[in-house]
Structures are given as C-alpha cells and as structure tokens.
Amino acid sequence: MNKKIKEALQEVEPKVFYGIGRFQNRNNWDCIVYGRRRKGKTESRAGxxxxxxxxxxxxEEIPEGMEEKVLQAMKKVGFDKSNTETTYDYVEKSGETMVEIATMEFSKVEKRCRV
Structure with missing residues (x-):
C-alpha cells in the first residue's frame, strides 16, 4: 500500500517521504510527507x-489547487477524505522564510475475511 500511495503522490510533488520528512540541513523543504495515523474496526465490525x-x-505558500491534486491522487489508490478538517501550520525556516504545511486525513475500509 505505501508504495502505491508514494507513487500517486509523486505525480503531485516529486519529493515524497513516509513517516517524517527530515528537514535539517536541507536547502529546499518543498515535499509531501505521509504516513499511517490509526487503524481500527468499522462500526459494523465487518471490516x-x-x-x-x-x-x-x-x-512561502502552498500553490492554489495543490490540496485538490493530493485528494485526487489519494482517491486513485482507494482512499476517501476523512471528515476531519484540513489543518494549516506555519513554521519559520532558519530565519530565512516561512513554511506552510497543510495536513489532510484520508481513510480506506478493508473488508475482513472470515475463516
């Protein structure tokens, strides 16, 4: 699953990292970082x-429409946007420039098979 997600997101931004993006000693911070948030049973407990x-x-800023491109990339691999809001955070990069971070959450239901 991680390989498929990474490949889909690389169509939006070439630099994609799983888990955390290591930013120390990097000249350019532009990238996408993704990872697992949580896993649990569905309400029906069937999946x-x-x-x-x-x-x-x-x-500086996230280009207009980039969030939508990420949404489409995640849909391509079977994920839907969760009903959580997209959050925006801002950090300063070594006193040089401001960095904008948009975090979205996606979910996918996997059916469990009974043996």
Missing part, C-alpha cells in the same frame, strides 16, 4: 478502517 495523513510542505 477495518485505515487512516493516513498527508502533509503538503511548501516554502
């Missing part, structure tokens, strides 16, 4: 719901 986060990290 498992997996939640992933996707964080768009861009120096």
């Amino acid at each position: 498992v719901i997996i939640r992933y986060f996707v964080a768009i990290v861009k120096e």
Whole structure:
C-alpha cells in the first residue's frame, strides 16, 4: 500500500517521504510527507478502517489547487477524505522564510475475511 500511495503522490510533488520528512540541513523543504495515523474496526465490525495523513510542505505558500491534486491522487489508490478538517501550520525556516504545511486525513475500509 505505501508504495502505491508514494507513487500517486509523486505525480503531485516529486519529493515524497513516509513517516517524517527530515528537514535539517536541507536547502529546499518543498515535499509531501505521509504516513499511517490509526487503524481500527468499522462500526459494523465487518471490516477495518485505515487512516493516513498527508502533509503538503511548501516554502512561502502552498500553490492554489495543490490540496485538490493530493485528494485526487489519494482517491486513485482507494482512499476517501476523512471528515476531519484540513489543518494549516506555519513554521519559520532558519530565519530565512516561512513554511506552510497543510495536513489532510484520508481513510480506506478493508473488508475482513472470515475463516
């Protein structure tokens, strides 16, 4: 699953990292970071719901429409946007520039098979 997600997100931004993006000693922070958020049973208990986060990290600002491109990339691999809001955070990069980070959450239901 991680390989498929990474390949889909690389169509939006070439630099994609799983888990955390290591930013120390990097000249350019522009990238996408994704990872697992949590996993649990569905309300009907007939399946498992997996939640992933996707964080768009861009120096100065996130280009208009990039969130939508990430949404489409995740849909391509079977994920839906969770009903959580997209959050925006801002950090300063070594006193040089501001970095905008948009974090979205996606979910996918996997059916469990009974043996």
